[in-house]
Amino acid sequence: MPYIPHTEAERDAMLKTVGVASLDDLFVDIAQDLRPKSFLASAGLPEQEVRTLCEELAARNTRVLSFLGAGFYDHYIPAAVDALAGQSAFVTAYTPYQAECSQGTLQAIYEFQTAIARLTELDCANASLYDGGTALFEACTMCVRSAKKRTKIVLDEGINPIWRRMLATYARNLPVDFVLVPLKNGVSDKEALKAAIDDETAGVAVQNPNFFGVVDDYSDVFAAARDKKALSVISVNPVLLSVLKTPGAMGADIAVGEGQPLGQPLDFGGPYLGLMACKKALVRQMPGRLVGRTHDTEGRTGYVLTLQAREQHIRRSKATSNICSNQNLCALRALVYLSLMGPQGLRDVAENSIANAHLAAREIVNGIEGASLLNDAPFGNEVAIRLPVPADVLVQRCLVRHKCVPGYPAGRDFEGMENVLIVACTEKNTEGQVGILLDAIRDVIAWIGQDELCQARG
Amino acid sequence: MSNPADLKYSKSHEWVRVEGDEATVGITAFAQDSLGDITYVEAPAVDDTVSAEGECGSIESVKAASDLVSPVSGTVVAVNEALESAPEVINKDPYGEGWIFRVKVSELSGDLMDAAAYDAFCEQEGH
Amino acid sequence: METIYSKSVPGRRTTGLAPDPVKEGAAAFLPEGCLRKGLPGLPECSxxxxxxxxxxLASKNFSVDGNFYPLGSCTMKYDPKINEVAAGLTGFTSLHPMLAQLANGQGCQGAMHVLYTLERSLCAITGMEAFTLQPMAGANGEFTGVAIIAAYHKSLGRDRRIMLIPDAAHGTNPASAAMAGFTVVELPSKDGMIDPEAIRAAIEKYGDSIAGLMMTCPNTLGLMEVHVKEIVELLHGIDALVYYDGANMNAILGKMRVGDAGFDVVHLNLHKTFATPHGGGGPGAGPVGVCERLIPFLPSPRITRKADGSYEFLTDAPQSIGKIGPFYGSFGVLLRAMAYIWRLGGEGLERVAEYAVLNANYMRVKLKDVLDIPYDRLCMHEFVASAPHGLRALDLAKGLLERGFHAPTIYFPLLVHECLMPEPTETESKQTLDAFCDALADIVAKGREHPEELAAAPHGLPVTRMDETEAARGMHLTEDM
Structure with missing residues (x-):
């Protein structure tokens, strides 16, 4: 029996202590007619076989050259991140309810909160939420709670479509009304955003860079929100925050984001890391765990979970959220990553990613006949390019023929964008990779051309 | 525990002092004692309308939270701003410096107790 | 201990983790108004x-790997190392989740096999018809489950707003129900159990405004609900749905399948029952299983196996509640749970329940003369006790820390006076349980003699008791620059 240490003699002695004859007698409270007629049929495997099986399955996934981003980016993760965050004293601990034996976790959360507050230039941050989408949802409910009777949230269409779909799911049965302000050719329509903010508006939410990679300054939109006593929410990429104007500088009240770029592997969709920071006045509306600094009975500095009266175990149905955990290990990874990179290292990652994206954009536009930038707006590490062929077909063919994913086809989420490809770069996608990408796109466009020619000839 | 004789008390442990058409509201010694160290008071704002037996704010301590229920209907005319930076005043002086808000009264809750009745009520609740 | 920020030295860094600075920085590409002023205040360290x-920092934590950690309702069992090896394989970790959608699962078949097999395994274990792996934690699974209940009633044109929840439930239950728009009606317990009479009374009062009931079973007192069949029948009588909170699933693996018992929706905590690490508070995973008639409402996408044995994601589900997570769940956590299920198999899982319940009952009997045990009868995987002789549960907890044991859950459920709730799990040996019981007996004895010493515990740990009032009033949530 793997992981059960009892010897037969011990089992029998313990049964005797309890006063029952057999293990099954411990389950007398489960009526016989509720006992299962079938159960998991498979037999257990030795560890070696489990390892082999997992290795074989891992090998069945294709390693690709990727320019796929769309909110989730393949940055390099230093070896020390795995080594430090993988320490079993972090991995196999639980929620730091008992502060005296959890200072490691507690201090790490405090340092994480500090890092996120400093990155966003807002007053405080929580211990993390599940992911960027739930963080955005929680920010919207913070706006509605703060505004008391207002329920309208103005949403910029540049917010990741995945997260917009999550918002719709989570808010379906709540008094939150989303008003979507369409992009203009991939760029936020800031005049329309401002016009949409009225006396019914609880908050406005935007994303920077937006789904098309476009970088903007939303200060005037946030000022318009302030005029109407509405709150401002901005979803950010934490790596790019080392170079982009911060939520604090733009006058945002709440910043959220997907923390995956900070030292988390892509890992086929998670676990990821929801970031949230806000102004001090909103801290009691903020969901999730918070760690505060204090002192012990001997006057030493230490850390505890604090402001718990906001949370479900005390407020129950009136809590700020139902969340009762944080993505603690992911937050720890992010903190270790940020500590290793430091301010300059993080900026180097961001600037290299941005430079690579501009290189890729230039090469594709110059090297592919009929390709052009979707718009002339400034962009960060991701860029939208209009191609002479459907982007979806291009992506599928590139994958099959070249094991290369050239980007994300925008037509999957945006009407009239069938030929638009969103190309993402990290510091890993250097000149050599861009060259391979260009060859792959060229080859597939030629192939599509021939294929169409064949079809035209019947 | 000595609950002042000149006040009225609610079952949700608020006290109210009526003077003319105005009433001052706070929470009782029993309430602050069961909550423990109070860390935050969310009071209604001036000009808010409150209604008798309606929730109008909350009181937080380290380990608990409790709704603040207004014992009167009316319009809020003053809020004890000192509580913002020093909520512990409620623990120290619940019936004096620890008052929470003042209302221009339109109607009192019908379900208020005098001090003797409230003493008995606490006796029952507490043990 | 000093923070990482106070160890920072201006100008110090580890080069070579990021590429060299580029010639053309962001300023070459972006207008000045879009740029950050100055660098972020991150640590500058080697x-x-x-x-x-x-x-x-790690040395300041207790953990399952280092200490007995009998935290009730958290199932702090040993997390096997092979699961970590599996989850660390580059073939999984480097996989972009969108790849699977772009080319119909091409290039991701290994990962999709894991998802599909886990979903089918959880169906076999629980007797449910289908699972979604999307929810990213237990509470997130609860929300998913109650949102499905809401969607089910809405699809039938009903306006059912009330969710029944027992008074002893975890706080997440009412909070999750509220997030899905329900009004919570609390059911009073009787003798530590849900009282079918209370349900009858609620049905009498609210009739068909009742959408469902959320229950934990075994319940939060560690007792098996003995009226399960009657409860399910009562609710099904008005076509209300019954939600099973899987927090305590470890106790009934192989002994009862919630699907067979008539539950309509269930969430599991993979970080509890299926041995994925708790990580100091997460990440977890909270898959949700449903009965057949609720399948159309599951989150999208769903995974399916085609005739040729390959896998694909289906997104065409008009009645789906939508998207709970960005993709298919916390894959890294799901993979660990799958490895655990492969390792144990059906028989191994049934042994888990047996030994988890044996260990809990053994401790309960051994502690009979040490603590007050309010429900003196067979328990399941955990039990509740009260601190005896006027001692405080908090002080006993701190006394245990001082002796190298993590404390049980304290002050939950609220209805038990000075409550301690130990859950030993199946992976602990008799020797460990004996040592824990002996320590607790010693703490109680010494605490009666010298209560002031117990009130000052723990000593010998990185800190003594913390001033929580100062933390809440001072709100020092970040380090000053």
Whole structure:
């Protein structure tokens, strides 16, 4: 029996202590007619076989050259991140309810909160939420709670479509009304955003860079929100925050984001890391765990979970959220990553990613006949390019023929964008990779051309 | 525990002092004692309308939270701003410096107790 | 211990983790108005500074790997190392989740096999018809489940707003129900159980405004609900749905399948029952299983196996509640749980329940003369006790820390006076349980003699008791620049 240490003699002695004859007698409270007629049929495997099986399955996934981003980016993760965050004293601990034996976790959360507050230039941050989408949802409910009777949230269409779909799911049965302000050719329509903010508006939410990679300054939109006593929410990429104007500088009240770029592997969709920071006045509306600094009975500095009266175990149905955990290990990874990179290292990652994206954009536009930038707006590490062929077909063919994913086809989420490809770069996608990408796109466009020619000839 | 004789008390442990058409509201010694160290008071704002037996704010301590229920209907005319930076005043002086808000009264809750009745009520609740 | 920020030295860094600075920085590409002024205030440290800092921090934690950790309702069992090896394989970790959608699952078949097999395994274990792996934690699974209940009633044109929840439920239950728009009606317990009479009374009062009931079973007192069949029948009588909170699933693996018992929706905590690490508070995973008639409402996408044995994601589900997570769940956590299920198999899982319940009952009997045990009868995987002789549960907890044991859950459920709730799990040996019981007996004895000493515990740990009032009033949530 793997992981059960009892010897037969011990089992029998313990049964005797309890006063029952057999293990099954411990389950007398489960009526016989509720006992299962079938159960998991498979037999257990030795560890070696489990390892082999997992290795074989891992090998069945294709390693690709990727320019796929769309909110989730393949940055390099230093070896020390795995080594430090993988320490079993972090991995196999639980929620730091008992502060005296959890200072490691507690201090790490405090340092994480500090890092996120400093990155966003807002007053405080929580211990993390599940992911960027739930963080955005929680920010919207913070706006509605703060505004008391207002329920309208103005949403910029540049917010990741995945997260917009999550918002719709989570808010379906709540008094939150989303008003979507369409992009203009991939760029936020800031005049329309401002016009949409009225006396019914609880908050406005935007994303920077937006789904098309476009970088903007939303200060005037946030000022318009302030005029109407509405709150401002901005979803950010934490790596790019080392170079982009911060939520604090733009006058945002709440910043959220997907923390995956900070030292988390892509890992086929998670676990990821929801970031949230806000102004001090909103801290009691903020969901999730918070760690505060204090002192012990001997006057030493230490850390505890604090402001718990906001949370479900005390407020129950009136809590700020139902969340009762944080993505603690992911937050720890992010903190270790940020500590290793430091301010300059993080900026180097961001600037290299941005430079690579501009290189890729230039090469594709110059090297592919009929390709052009979707718009002339400034962009960060991701860029939208209009191609002479459907982007979806291009992506599928590139994958099959070249094991290369050239980007994300925008037509999957945006009407009239069938030929638009969103190309993402990290510091890993250097000149050599861009060259391979260009060859792959060229080859597939030629192939599509021939294929169409064949079809035209019947 | 000595609950002042000149006040009225609610079952949700608020006290109210009526003077003319105005009433001052706070929470009782029993309430602050069961909550423990109070860390935050969310009071209604001036000009808010409150209604008798309606929730109008909350009181937080380290380990608990409790709704603040207004014992009167009316319009809020003053809020004890000192509580913002020093909520512990409620623990120290619940019936004096620890008052929470003042209302221009339109109607009192019908379900208020005098001090003797409230003493008995606490006796029952507490043990 | 000093923070990483106070160890920062201006200008110090580890080069070579990021590429060299580029010739054309962001300023070459972006207008000045879009740029950050100055660098963020992150630590400036060498790699060794960082390594030493986080190694020292780790030494300030208790953990399952280092200490007995009988935290009730959290199922702190041993997390096998093979699961970590599986989850660390580059073939999984480097996989972009969108790849699977772009080319119909091409290039991701290994990962999709894991998802599909886990879903089918959870169906076999629980007797449910289908699972979604999307929810990213237990509470997130609860929300998913109650949102499905809401969607089910809405699809039938009903306006059912009330969710029944027993008074002893975890706080997440009412909070999740509220997030899905329900009004919570609390059911009073009787003798530590849900009282079918209370349900009858609620049905009498609210009739068909009742959408469902959320229950934990075994319940939060560690007792098996003995009226399960009657409860399910009562609710099904008005076509209300019954939600099973899987927090305590470890106790009934192979002994009862919630699907067979008539539950309509269930969430499981993979970080509890299926041995994925708790990570100091997450990440977890909270898959949700449903009965057949609720399948159309599951989150999208769903995974399916085609005739040729390959896998694909289906997104065409008009009645789906939508998207709970960005993709298919916390894959890294799901993979660990799958490895655990492969390792144990059906028989191994049934042994888990047996020994988890044996260990809990053994402790309960051994502690009979030490603590007050309010429900003196067979328990399941955990039990509740009260601190005896006027002692406080908090002080006993701190006394245990001082002796190298993590404390049980304290002050939950609220209806038990000075409550302690130990859950030993199946992976602990008799020797460990004996040592824990002996320590607790010693603490109680010494505490009666010298209560002031117990009130000052723990000593010998990185800190003594913390001033929580100062933390809440001072709100120092970040380090000053």
């Amino acid at each position: 790699e060794l500074d960082v390594v030493r800092h986080f190694t020292q």
